[in-house]
Amino acid sequence: MTIGHHLEELYGLPAFAFPGPGAKAELPEPDAVAWRVAGDVYDADEEWVDAFARFLDTVDTTRVRALLVGAWTDAYETDSSAAISALLAARDRLPALRALFLGDLVMEEAELSWIQQTDVTPLLTGFPELAEFGVRGGTGLEFPALEHTALRKLVVETGGLPMEVVRGVGGSTLPALEHLELWLGDSMYGADTTVSDLEPILSGTRLPALRHLGLRNSEIQDEIAVAVAAAPVVDRLETLDLSMGTLGDEGAAALLAGRPLTHLNFLDLHHHYITEPLQQRLRETLEPAGVRLDLDEDDADSYENEDGTVQRFVAIGE
Template sequence: MAIGDHLQEFYRLPAFTFPGPEATTKLPEPDAVAWRITSGAYDADEAWEAVFARFCAAVDTTRVRALIVGAWEDAYDSGPTDAVEALLAARDRLPALRALFLGDMIFEECEISWIHQTDVTGLLTGFPELEEFGVRGGTNLRFGPLSHTGLRRLNVETGGLPVAVVRGIGASELPALEQLDLWLGTSWYGADSEAADLEPILSGARLPRLRHLALHNSEIQDEVAAAVASAPVVARLEVLDLSMGTLSDDGAVALLGGQPLTHLKKLDLHHHYLSEPVQQRIRETLEPAGVEVDLDRDDADEDRDDDGTVYRYVACGE
């Protein structure tokens, strides 16, 4: 699965791309949209920081609620350090900012695992009123342990999530967090965590308000499912998402053999490698209790060598 569409909505607001310098487009009200500030990943005519400067001059930034950082020049080769510095320098001009997404690029601009990122800790500490933060791309991504009392949703999209980021998030104090979405990815693109590294998240000790947990797009989806089966945090969840990975019968059976899941509103397992009998068992266990179950196989596919070795793929790698 390649990412072929930019964010259409963010922070419950329609996304709007700030136009180029020659455009005559009528701008929307500052608080009516999520503003996408984008340059170009290849041969940009205007640096991201220059586009952002024009944006700050044209829009009443004191009313801006959501910002989307799109492509920056050479995103496949360098991180958004300059963009982060520009955002932090303008924080006094953005008192209403509540949502920020870093790296909204489609595959034609930069494949997810080619996107070079940076240390995003400073953005979260620099904007303590943020309620939603998202980032795409795992190369050079850093997320140190932090405390943030306002953050309600955290979304980290990668084809390979470094273990240091998993541990950094697990060690963070996020008392308001309601939704956590981690694309764990594959070792081909830098994923090096194990199920044990998720324990601080699965304990729920630092996440008292968590209701939606997505640990997906993983090549170790079976191990993750087995760890989730006995995780204390599950009892308070409304949505559990283990989709997009290499989930097989082993992981699904371990999940069903753990604590009851009938309190969930939704169990998302789409893009899976489950046999029909196990799928039926999941449906028969959960659907009578009113749980919405997503078992769409999507484009999950596997290869087999001449010696019988089976290769299964996550939904979003490169």
């Protein structure tokens, strides 16, 4: 599985690609769409900062509510620092901005684990009224702990999430955060998070408003499920997402034996390695209580090593 399509919406607004230089297109109202500003990764005729400068000069940015940062030149070896600096320099021209996604790139532009990132928290401190923030790409990604009182949704999509990022998120004070989604990834692509690194998130102490928790795309999905099954934060969740990883019978059994999940609206376990008997137990336990359950095996695949061990794969590594 790879990321083959750009985001279609942000902040509840449909995505609209800001036209390239010389292109003629009727532009929507500034506050009616999530604007994608992008250049080309390869042999770019226009750098991202120049495309953004045209955007600032063309659109009434005082009304822009959502912004998608698309491809920048050589994103596989050049990080997002220039885009971040340009955004921060223009913050006075974006007073209505409430949602920002950094790195809306697809596989043809750069595979997930090739996207070069940096410390992204200056965007949060620079835009204190942001309600939604997302970032794609874990290479070079940094997220030191911070305080942000307005943020309601945080999404970090990676093929390998560094533990320091998880610790930074867990150490942050985010009293308004309702939706947290972390793609933890594969150790081959930099994932080194352990269950103990997730403890501050699972305790929920710094996340009093959390209603959706996604710990996805992980090669230690069983261990995470075991920890989640006993986590205090679960009691106040409406949706729980442990999809896209290597979840098997050990994790499924722990979820069934742990804190009750019958209060959930939705439990997403798609792309899993759970055997049919455990799948049936999950259905019989949760569906009568009204829990929507996704047990689609998706493209989950595995193979047996020469020593008899079974190798499982996360949905997106590279």
